[in-house]
Amino acid sequence: xxxxxxxxxxxxxxxxxxxxxxxxxxxxxxxxxxxxxxxxxxxxxxxxxxxxxxxxxxxxxxxxxxxxxxxxxxxxxxxxxxxxxxxxxxxxxxxxxxxxxxxxxxxxxxxxxxxxxxxxxxxxxxxxxxxxxxxxxxxxxxxxxxxxxxxxxxxxxxxxxxxxxxxxxxxxxxxxxxxxxxxxxxxxxxxxxxxxxxxxxxxxx
Ligand SMILES: Cc1cc2nc3c(=O)[nH]c(=O)nc-3n(C[C@H](O)[C@H](O)[C@H](O)COP(=O)(O)O)c2cc1C
Numbered sequence: 001x002x003x004x005x006x007x008x009x010x011x012x013x014x015x016x017x018x019x020x021x022x023x024x025x026x027x028x029x030x031x032x033x034x035x036x037x038x039x040x041x042x043x044x045x046x047x048x049x050x051x052x053x054x055x056x057x058x059x060x061x062x063x064x065x066x067x068x069x070x071x072x073x074x075x076x077x078x079x080x081x082x083x084x085x086x087x088x089x090x091x092x093x094x095x096x097x098x099x100x101x102x103x104x105x106x107x108x109x110x111x112x113x114x115x116x117x118x119x120x121x122x123x124x125x126x127x128x129x130x131x132x133x134x135x136x137x138x139x140x141x142x143x144x145x146x147x148x149x150x151x152x153x154x155x156x157x158x159x160x161x162x163x164x165x166x167x168x169x170x171x172x173x174x175x176x177x178x179x180x181x182x183x184x185x186x187x188x189x190x191x192x193x194x195x196x197x198x199x200x201x202x203x204x205x
Contacts (some may be wrong), residue, residue, distance in 0.1 A: 003199045005032055006069060009078030010039040010089045012053045013176045015116040016078040017060075019168055022185040023076055023114065026192025032200070034192075035072075037063040039093045052176075066097045067105070074110035074143075074199040076192070077131065081115060084123030085130050094134050107139035110199045114168040114188060118176075120160065128166035145187075149194045153187050163187045 005027055011017035020036060027034040040062050041048070069075055080087045086094075100106045115127045135142050145167045147154055154163065161183050162169030168188035170180040180188075 002032060003073040003196070004071060005034045005074045005076070005196055005199065006072040007034055007036045007076045007078060008039060008063060008069065008093075009036070010080060010087050010093075011056075011078065011116075012048075012051065012080065012087075013172060014054065015170050015172045015176075015180060016080050016114070017057070018180045018185065019114050019116065019170060019188040020076075020078045022180075022188035023078070023168070023192035023195075026189035026194070027196040029189070030193045030196040030200075032196040034196075036060045037068070039063060039089050042089050042092050063093070066093070066100055070100065070105045072109065074112075074195060075106075075140075076195060077111065077113045079113060079115050079127055079131065081117040081123040081127045084126040086127060097138070101138055104139060109140055110143050110195070110202075111135055111140035112143045112145070112167055112191065112195045114163070114191065115166075116162065116170050116172055118172050118174050120162075120171060122171075124162060124169045125164060125166060128164070143195055143198050145191045145194065150187050150190045153183050153190075156183075159183065161187075167191060 007020050009016050009020045024034045079090050115124050117123050162171045168191045170184045
């Protein structure tokens with residue numbers, strides 16, 4: 001039986017969404033299937049307009065309930081940074097998972113992450129580290145990206161690049177104008193592939 005994989009992400013300006021689609025491509029390239037979900041929005045339309053957030057592509061469903069995730073064996077989380085930590089919409093989601101925390105609804109599931117910040121040094125690694133605490137409380141088994149499958153890209157400093165051993169990443173720039181590069185998308189694709197293969201190997205071999 002093939003493992004069931006989901007990607008849960010929040011994306012206000014589309015950067016994490018592009019990485020999420022690349023991760024999904026990697027999962028599919030490994031022979032897997034994946035369901036994408038958005039974290040529910042918490043801001044009113046009026047505020048989103050003031051923040052210049054474009055309309056969200058409705059072909060990707062918004063997660064109706066944390067319970068929906070209980071059917072999956074592995075979940076990749078796409079998290080944009082706010083002040084070096086999770087975007088509030090994601091924290092709001094985590095705060096709604098008390099039921100799974102109490103009953104172990106996510107216990108023993110595999111989890112990975114990818115991130116986006118405006119700038120280098122803006123908190124890619126601190127956002128990843130902050131996620132470890134939440135993963136630990138739920139009993140998620142964290143699958144790091146590591147270097148093995150992406151050494152040429154992570155080991156090369158010839159161009160600005162987001163992402164690290166913790167997971168794929170991109171830089172949006174202060175005004176959001178920078179888009180994920182070919183290399184960042186390649187790392188995200190490799191992470192999706194590696195994540196699927198890891199979950200398949202440990203759980204379903
Ligand atoms: C209120 C606020 C706080 C932010 N804090 C940070 C930060 O601490 N470091 C950083 O590099 N970028 C910061 N950003 C930029 C976001 O991380 C960036 O908009 C996001 O990664 C883009 O991803 P998205 O297009 O998927 O929403 C902040 C943005 C907002 C609106």
